[in-house]
Amino acid sequence: MASNTNAQSIPDLLSTWAGNFSRNTTSAFAQLRLKDYVRLITIIGAYCLLRPYIIKLGGKLQAKAHEADSADHGDIHPNELRGGKIEIPGIEDSEDEEEDEEFESKPGDWGRNARVRQRKFIREALAREEERLRLEAAAEDDKDIEEFLVD
Template sequence: MAGLGDVASMVGNRFVNNISGSFGSLTIHQWIRLVVIAGAYMLLRPYLIKLGSRFQMKQHEADEKASLEEAAAIAAGKKAPLSANDLRGGAAKKAPQQPESDPDDSDDDVPGAVVSGTDWGKTARKRQRRVLRKMLEAHEQALVDAQADDEDKDIEEFLED
């Protein structure tokens, strides 16, 4: 416990020494500059806060207006009400175009079809199948290379220099 008290007193002494050294060595020009900066901050801060609140209020009003217009469009029947997928953030999106066709990826996949948030598992499964297929091909290639090396060693036994 004595170590903790020593550390606290050391920190306190350093703080006092640094602050007194900083302000004790200021010239008159530096004092004036410090007072001007602090004063300008204290004078301008309330105006900057009011300006920020005005911008924030305008943004809130615009958001509220947009939500009221959307609610009116839904009530008038011009727009479909929100579905559970829309609320979850899974609004319908266009499916990305796959440059390569994959026979294993034919899970009722129509190019350009609309995909909802509930279909994320399908693309993950396709991606996993591609990764596994690439790993299997790499392993098979390594086995073929190893077998070719073994055959070369067998042939080298019979060669003479």
């Protein structure tokens, strides 16, 4: 039953708002004097005339801010972003290996244990893959040699 009263009150509320809006706008313009009309036209005219200049000024300020931001980042060639060498964290970092051995937990080093575990995992995975490739290459060389010896 409460939803029924809410459904009836919403159209009543909307009609009240519409009535207030129309009454307030018509009474606002009906009570304006000549001085008020001149003031309103002056404000609207000044806005229309100054708006393009304000937008251009904002654009210039934004362009300067963008140039300052891009200057801070340095020049990066697009090819460096596309196909540059991918660095794997922790690979060929002798400092990190030494730090891994002497690792002591510090309050400000959140996630450091996870980074260390990830580096060790990547090193081990790369070592296993290199070993597998080395063994495959050795087996392939043995097959080539065996082929010449058997014939």
